[in-house]
Amino acid sequence: MKSKNPVIVLLFLALITFNDGFSQETRERKNAVSFSLFGTSPILGITYERLLTNTISAEVGVGLIGLGAGVNYYPLGLKARKVNFYTGLKYSYIEDFILLNLDEQFYDSKVYIPIGINYLSPWNMNFGLDIGPAIVGNGFLGNVKIGFRF
Secondary structure, three states, X not given: OOOHHHHHHHHHHHHHHHXXXXXXXXXXXXXXXXXXXXXXXXXXXXXXXXXXXXXXXXXXXXXXXXXXXXXXEOOOOOOOOOEEEEEXXXXXXXXXXXXXXXOHHHOXXXXXXXXXXXXXXXXXXXXXXXXXXXXXXXXXXEEEEEEEEX
């Protein structure tokens, strides 16, 4: 009878461990704060993203030389521990907030359609990368961000 006790204890510990992992994976984290390069926080800045539904999020960003906003659409839904595809619409306005003495012609509004991926890690970190054509402005624009979900 004593030989079964360690097996029961190990089985109980395994169930607790697996149960905790499943609950952490499915727990919905609707907010993210990220350090961003380009995108809605021009050049370098901070972005706040809020998950509105499982497929739509809104974000705002403040950067060294501007600010921006955007909407992201995840057609397959946003899933933890998975690479997630997204698209949407992002807007950036470039203004010389920190007095870099930029030429006036540098001030501009930019709008682009991001095509990107992000990954939500088990440690509540998010990593994102996108690029897309500008619909206001010229060429292609993009974004790289690393942050935390809460």
